[in-house]
Amino acid sequence: xxxxxxxxxxxxxxxxxxxxxxxxxxxxxxxxxxxxxxxxxxxxxxxxxxxxxxxxxxxxxxxxxxxxxxxxxxxxxxxxxxxxxxxxxxxxxxxxxxxxxxxxxxxxxxxxxxxxxxxxxxxxxxxxxxxxxxxxxxxxxxxxxxxxxxxxxxxxxxxxxxxxxxxxxxxxxxxxxxxxxxxxxxxxxxxxxxxxxxxxxxxxxxxxxxxxxxxxxxxxxxxxxxxxxxxxxxxxxxxxxxxxxxxxxxxxxxxxxxxxxxxxxxxxxxxxxxxxxxxxxxxxxxxxxxxxxxxxxxxxxxxxxxxxxxxxxxxxxxxxxxxxxxxxxxxxxxxxxxxxxxxxxxxxxxxxxxxxxxxxxxxxxxxxxxxxxxxxxxxxxxxxxxxxxxxxxxxxxxxxxxxxxxxxxxxxxxxxxxxxxxxxxxxxxxxxxxxxxxxxxxxxxxxxxxxxxxxxxxxxxxxxxxxxx
Numbered sequence: 001x002x003x004x005x006x007x008x009x010x011x012x013x014x015x016x017x018x019x020x021x022x023x024x025x026x027x028x029x030x031x032x033x034x035x036x037x038x039x040x041x042x043x044x045x046x047x048x049x050x051x052x053x054x055x056x057x058x059x060x061x062x063x064x065x066x067x068x069x070x071x072x073x074x075x076x077x078x079x080x081x082x083x084x085x086x087x088x089x090x091x092x093x094x095x096x097x098x099x100x101x102x103x104x105x106x107x108x109x110x111x112x113x114x115x116x117x118x119x120x121x122x123x124x125x126x127x128x129x130x131x132x133x134x135x136x137x138x139x140x141x142x143x144x145x146x147x148x149x150x151x152x153x154x155x156x157x158x159x160x161x162x163x164x165x166x167x168x169x170x171x172x173x174x175x176x177x178x179x180x181x182x183x184x185x186x187x188x189x190x191x192x193x194x195x196x197x198x199x200x201x202x203x204x205x206x207x208x209x210x211x212x213x214x215x216x217x218x219x220x221x222x223x224x225x226x227x228x229x230x231x232x233x234x235x236x237x238x239x240x241x242x243x244x245x246x247x248x249x250x251x252x253x254x255x256x257x258x259x260x261x262x263x264x265x266x267x268x269x270x271x272x273x274x275x276x277x278x279x280x281x282x283x284x285x286x287x288x289x290x291x292x293x294x295x296x297x298x299x300x301x302x303x304x305x306x307x308x309x310x311x312x313x314x315x316x317x318x319x320x321x322x323x324x325x326x327x328x329x330x331x332x333x334x335x336x337x338x339x340x341x342x343x344x345x346x347x348x349x350x351x352x353x354x355x356x357x358x359x360x361x362x363x364x365x366x367x368x369x370x371x372x373x374x375x376x377x378x379x380x381x382x383x384x385x386x387x388x389x390x391x392x393x394x395x396x397x398x399x400x401x402x403x404x405x406x407x408x409x410x411x412x413x414x415x416x417x418x419x420x421x422x423x424x425x426x427x428x429x430x431x432x433x434x435x436x437x438x439x440x441x442x443x444x445x446x447x448x449x450x451x452x453x454x455x456x457x458x459x460x461x462x463x464x465x466x467x468x469x
Contacts, residue, residue, distance in 0.1 A: 001266070002138040002139065002140070002266060002267060002268075003138065003139045004136040004137070004138050004139070004268070004273060004277065005046075005136065005139065005411070006135065006136065006282075006411040006412060007043050007044065007045050007134055007135045007136065007137055008042075008043065008044050009041060009042070009043055009132075009133060009134075009135065009320075009321045010041070010042040010043075010321070011037075011039050011040065011041055011042075011129065011130050011321060012039045012040060012129065014042075015039075015040045015041055015042035015051060016040060016042075016051075018042045018049070018051075019042065019049070019051055019070075019072075019111065022072055023109045023110065024072060024073055024074045024075065024107075024109060025070050025071070025072060025073065025107065025108055025109075025110065025111045025112070026070065026071055026073040026078055026081045026082060026085065026105060026106075026107050027053075027068055027069070027070040027105065027106055027107075027108070027111060027112050027113075027114065028068060028069050028070075028082070028085050028089075028102040028103075028104070028105045029066045029067070029068045029102070029103045029104050029105070029114045030066075030067050030068060030069060030089060030100050030101060030102055030103060031067075031099075031100075031101050031103050031123075031157060032067045032093075032098070032099070032100050032101075032123045032124075033093065033098035033099040033100070033124075033156060033157070034092070034093060034096035034097070034098035034099070034100060034124070035096070035124045035125060035126040035127075035131075035132070036052075036054075036055045036067045036123045036124065036125055036126060036132075037052055037054050037055070037125075037126050037129075037131070037132035038054050038055060038056045038125050038126060038128075038129055039054040039056070039129040039130070040052065040053060040054045041054070041132055043134060045088065045134070045137060045139075046139045048071060048072075048084060048088075049071065049072060050069055050070070050071050050088060051069065051070045051071070051111070052067075052068075052069055052132070053065055053066070053067065053068040053069070053070065053113065053114070055067045055123055055125060064115075065113055065114065065115060066114040066115060067123050068113075068114045069085060069088070069089070069100075070111050071084065071085055071088075073107065075107060078107055082102075082105060085102060085105075086102060086150065087140065087146060087149075087150075089101060089102060089153065090140075090146070090149040090150050090152070090153045091137055091138065091139075091140055091149060092134055092137065093153055093156065094149055094152060094153070094261065094267065094269060095134060095137045095138065095268075095269050095270050096134065096269070096270060097269050097270065097271065098156065099152075099153055099156035099157050100153070101153055101154070101157040130321055130322075133321075134270075136270075136273055136277060137270075138267055138268060138273075140267070142265070144176070144177055145261070145265045145267065147176050148173045148176060148177060148257075148260065148261055148265060149261065149267070151169050151170070151172040151173045151176060151257075152169070152170070152173050152257055152258070152261060154166075154169040155167075155169035155170040155173065155254065155257060156254075159250065159254070163243065163246050163247050163250055164225040164235045164246050165225065166250060166254075167221050167222070167225055167246055167249065167250050167253055168222065168225045168226060170250070170253040170254050170256070170257040171217070171221065171222045171253055171257075173256075173257035173260055173261065174186065174187065174256060174257060174260055175222070177260065177264075184214060186260075186264075187214050187217065187256060188214050190256060190259055190260075191203060191213055191214065191252075191256075193259065194252070194255045194256065194259060195255075196251065196254075196255040198251040199251040199252045199254070199255035202248050202249065202251050202252050203252060205248075213252070216249070217249060217252065217253055219233060220233055220245065220249070221246065221249050221253060224242075224246075225246070277365070278365030279365050279366055279367055279413055279414055279415075279416075280360050280361070280362055280365055280366070280367055280413055281365065282410040282411040282412070282413055283310065283360070283407070283410060283413055284362075285410065286308050286309040286310055286313070286407060286409070286410055287306065287307050287308045287309075287310060288306045288307075288308055290306055291306035291307055291308070292362065294306075295338075295341045295342070295343065295362035295363065296341065296362055296363060297341070298340055298341040298363055299339075299340075299341065300338050300339040300340065301338045301343065304335050304338075307335055307338075307343065309407060309409075310333055310335065310343070310345070310407075311333070311334075311335055312332060312333065312334070313332070313333045313407055314330050314331070314332065314333075314407065314408070315331050315332075315333050315347055315405050315406065315407050316328060316329050316330065316331065316405070316406045317331060317347055317356060317393075317403065317404070317405055317406075318403070318404050318406070319392075319393065319396045319397075319401045319402070319403060319404075320401070320402040320403070320404045320414065325388075325389040325392065325393070326385060326389065327349045327350075327351070327353070327354055327385060327386060327389040327390075328347075328349065328354075328356075328389060328393070330349075330350055331347040331348055331349050331350075331356070332347065332348045332350075333345050333346075333347055333407075334346045334347075334348060336357075340363075341361060341362050341363035342359055342360060342361045342362070342363070343359075343360045343362070344357065344358070344359050344360075344370070345357070345358045345359075345360065346358075346374070347405075349386075351380075351381075351386075352377065352380060353376060353377055353380040353381065353382055353383070353386045354374075354375075354376060354377070354386055354389070354390050355373075355374045355375060355377060356369075356374045356393070357369070357370035357371075357373035357374040358370060358405070358415065366416055367405065367413050367414070367415045367416065368415055368416050369397050369403055369415045369416075369418060371394060371397060371398070371418070375390065376390055382439070384436055384439065384440075387432075387435050387436055387439045388432050388435070388436060391428075391431055391432045391435040391436075392428045392429075392431075392432050394431075395425070395426050395427075395428040395431040395432075396428045397418050398418060398420050398423055398425050398426075399425040399426070399427075399428065400417050400418065400419075400425075401417075402414055402415070402417060403415040
């Protein structure tokens with residue numbers, strides 16, 4: 001089972017602050033088929049730091065910055081750092097369901113920005129300054145899998161530039177893993193397991209002509225591209241039929257290469273991991289083994305003490321990737337109910353003015369925000385800061401923001417993204433401004449002698465069950 005650890009992300013000026021003062025940088029410009037960030041992103045992956053240069057236009061520069069990646073490297077160890085960068089781009093491209101490949105490099109004592117070439121292929125850009133994430137990207141330790149990913153990176157990069165060489169790279173994904181006999185048997189087994197529509201169509205088409213697809217991929221594809229022997233099949237650059245044939249076959253060999261990496265090597269891309277990752281696994285170690293076993297079996301936890309550090313533990317709650325708001329930095333977890341494999345928690349801030357509600361489903365590995373059960377507490381001494389922090393949280397979650405809960409000693413746990421129904425999301429900053437205006441007006445109306453001084457401020461809410469009461 002591959003490790004898919006938490007990958008910290010820091011954006012913009014804070015990303016540059018992370019690398020300030022370090023001397024010795026290798027920077028590699030990349031060709032990218034994934035949505036590239038518009039702002040700088042610092043990430044720490046497999047113990048190493050990388051800075052992804054945002055592809056953006058800046059004042060005073062005629063051309064936008066090129067997509068590039070920097071990593072710390074002493075001048076005597078440039079090849080070692082470049083090898084690490086190649087491995088990083090292989091995994092990053094595959095994980096984001098595309099490719100990232102290095103085009104050229106430069107070293108300097110300080111980090112160097114690269115300007116885009118006028119004739120460079122335009123890279124798709126990520127929407128929003130903080131929309132890019134490669135969190136939980138798998139760590140590759142098997143050298144054979146590393147090679148397969150490297151060949152796949154080449155194949156995807158060349159797919160729309162040079163179809164024959166792209167075919168050869170995809171073929172090498174499989175050829176690098178097996179001897180000849182085992183490779184033939186593997187391809188034969190997997191041809192009928194491919195699900196990509198164009199690949200399935202091409203396989204049916206070839207079989208309709210009475211062609212052995214396995215032999216065809218080797219003879220008319222791999223050998224025809226790699227060799228130009230007299231009297232043997234080749235891919236002739238001047239023959240349109242040869243180009244059309246290799247393009248059609250490219251769908252099949254590409255699907256086989258991707259299937260090997262996903263199924264046989266067990267390397268997930270971000271969509272695979274989104275569907276299968278156990279989001280609450282980092283919290284298992286904070287509970288007793290008995291509690292984890294009971295919840296995984298769909299039973300209740302009879303004693304709150306069995307929840308270990310999750311009972312009364314300190315938790316910070318943040319809207320990824322920003323730091324937690326002041327009122328959310330040190331909240332107390334209070335279990336409210338546990339049964340059928342799930343535990344409901346309230347997180348209470350230090351001043352006991354805000355409650356956030358969460359549901360941890362250990363059976364399915366999901367954490368959910370319960371917006372309708374949290375809020376500002378009735379009767380508490382609510383401040384403008386409380387109003388701002390809670391309102392921003394509420395409307396960010398409704399607007400598909402990612403909530404992370406962090407307890408010291410464990411990886412952060414992320415909550416499911418809320419898909420609002422019959423709710424029109426509001427811009428959080430605008431919602432905060434309106435909430436503050438309403439709060440100030442209500443507070444003014446509640447001053448002694450003011451009209452309606454006994455009315456309850458409608459911005460305050462009361463959860464269905466309030467553990468702080």
